[in-house]
Amino acid sequence: MNESFGFDIAVVGGGIVGLASAYKITLAHPDISIAVLEKEDRVAAHQTGRNSGVIHSGLYYQPGSNKAKTCAEGRKELLTFAKRHRIPYDICGKVVVATHERERANLEKILQNGLENEIEGLEEIGPDRIKEIEPACEGIAAIWVPSTGIIDFAKVAEKLADLVEKKNKGNRVLTSHKVTGFDRHDFYTEVRTDQGSIDAKYVVNCAGLQCDRVARLDNVEPDMRIVPFRGDYYELTEEARGKVKGLIYPVPDPALPFLGVHFTRMIAGGVECGPNAVFSFKREGYGKTDFSLSDTLDALSYPGLWRMFLKYWKSGLGEYARAFSRKLFLRQLQRLVPSLADSDIKPCRAGVRAQALERNGKLIDDFRIERQANSIHVLNAPSPAATASLAIGDYVNKMATKYFKL
């Protein structure tokens, strides 16, 4: 790569959001040259390649929010995209199951929310119908969501990377290029990387777990901080896989932005159980005891983190206990599938979610995308951002078209 080569736009981050943004900009503006800069040696190395692989229907999101709108649009577009590019997916549907009377009211709220979001085919079902759909699952009531599906988001990201380079011969997806700083000049920005500098007129920051740091490198002080929440997964052994047909979710705690430990059939085969949500002492740390001094000091110096700990200490401690105790993790799974035995599960992998936190300790629920003079910063793109990625790409393209005057 000739490092002195200039681009119109540099996109930081080769996850699904950065790649979908580059793809949508290149479709709308075929003459604009784009460099996607990814620090790892492949695209989709972090959240995009380590998620549950669920195509969300949009059931939970506040009507009218960016999450609700982009999830609905993005889901439909994702299926068209997958069909066209022969990426396997399966609309297998899911059940959200109440196992206790105290969960009924929340289940009803979720149903009403889903109806308001116009999710097609929603059904309130009872124990008999639950058994028809998921014979091993015991619940007192549930919502059947037939439009939920499964896909491998890393495959979607790889295809997007391929198309970004094919649609314009001037575009590049440069892996192993870590962005380390920006030097602003009158008519362009010198984007410093660990492989030399690249000139670009505009910058789009889609750095996921590092997005607040990349924003600060660009002299933007965002009013939030990324908090990493690790999610551990177990998988069902081959003998136990028959206990789960599709996707089984609990009724989530409405105070938290996570959906609770669930069962997910994976598109490549197998059934995974998870993820929990544990504050991680390393932003890209996938081991239970991974620790980064700089990440920890950075997090602890933010008042929002202490306020969050105070607010959620009880559920946080519960998550820690389950992270280190297989028995407690299993007990949570058994609430949905009581016949599950210890010998039915084995530990598999982990992912880390990038969740934006405000100074007052509030976890930011909706997607957040901000603009600064010559840059756009995607500052909160947690789940369902993989499902919604193509619609988020449209949103970023519209901002770029307007503010970069493309």
Ligand SMILES: Cc1cc2nc3c(=O)[nH]c(=O)nc-3n(C[C@H](O)[C@H](O)[C@H](O)COP(=O)(O)OP(=O)(O)OC[C@H]3O[C@@H](n4cnc5c(N)ncnc54)[C@H](O)[C@@H]3O)c2cc1C
């Ligand atoms: C455990 C888990 C389960 C989830 N389940 C689902 C699900 O089932 N369905 C769904 O729709 N969503 C799900 N999500 C959410 C979804 O995965 C994310 O919202 C989405 O992948 C975000 O994409 P991204 O491109 O913003 O981030 P990422 O995929 O993390 O990409 C950001 C990229 O930026 C790169 N980067 C960072 N800093 C730099 C730098 N300085 N220079 C160059 N590159 C840099 C990183 O290496 C990374 O590749 C889940 C997430 C997790 C973690």
